[in-house]
Amino acid sequence: MQQNELFGKCPYVTSQKVLSGKWTLYILHLLQDGPVRFNELQRRMPESMTHTTLSRQLKTLVNDGLVLRRVHSEIPPNVEYELSEVGVKFKSVLSALETWGNEYIAYLSQNEK
């Protein structure tokens, strides 16, 4: 089922696969501070992402075990997404990425002049 023989063995290959969705990091970062509902999540995402794609990426993240989907049976529906246990552990990666990302952005703006 896995296309790469190192998936589940090498931490880099495994992480790469899990993070391969175009919006994965942004979604995880929005979930860092607690549960968020579907439509609220979409509102906080860049406009260029449609709810179709958000739905698919969330499904993948839930499937991969990083995110929990909590359904409150109400009408209109109320569904909350939040980080799972292993998802919460991912926060340290997000933190390192935020730091580096900002350094990299600084590097980019230096070099565009």
Add this chain to the structure above:
Amino acid sequence: MQQNELFGKCPYVTSQKVLSGKWTLYILHLLQDGPVRFNELQRRMPESMTHTTLSRQLKTLVNDGLVLRRVHSEIPPNVEYELSEVGVKFKSVLSALETWGNEYIAYLSQNEK
């Protein structure tokens, strides 16, 4: 030119884009300890990756400024790849990813039983 309005502004969106290549993390991890030549790099990669793809991903990384390409004018050619300054800073992300990746692998093997 950029498909996402937050590229160059949001650290997560920017990182996501840079890390989107299928083998990016693995390549960067192989370059962590100093310069490596092209063919040597290929030998250390999983066999399922061809040199065509390696070439493309390296080009992207060089283009994005994470990797330096050093040509020694010899025959046969001798080309070394190594982390740039901003690439070296990425090591802290690699370190966090390695830790989390291993935790995630442990989580996966718990749940397969």
Add this chain to the structure above:
DNA sequence: GATACCAGTATCATTTGCGATACTTAGAAG
């Protein structure tokens, strides 16, 4: 009785990424 809300799914079209294969350059070795 039409419209809005929330949280989606179904389907199609397009784009992008990746893998496979063939080809290149320039010299050295057999």
Add this chain to the structure above:
DNA sequence: CTTCTAAGTATCGCAAATGATACTGGTATC
């Protein structure tokens, strides 16, 4: 004069990921 080396590029085709659009269900509100 054929083969080997290192480090690639060019081209093609397939598969996967994404985007666009339309549709759903049940209630409440205008």
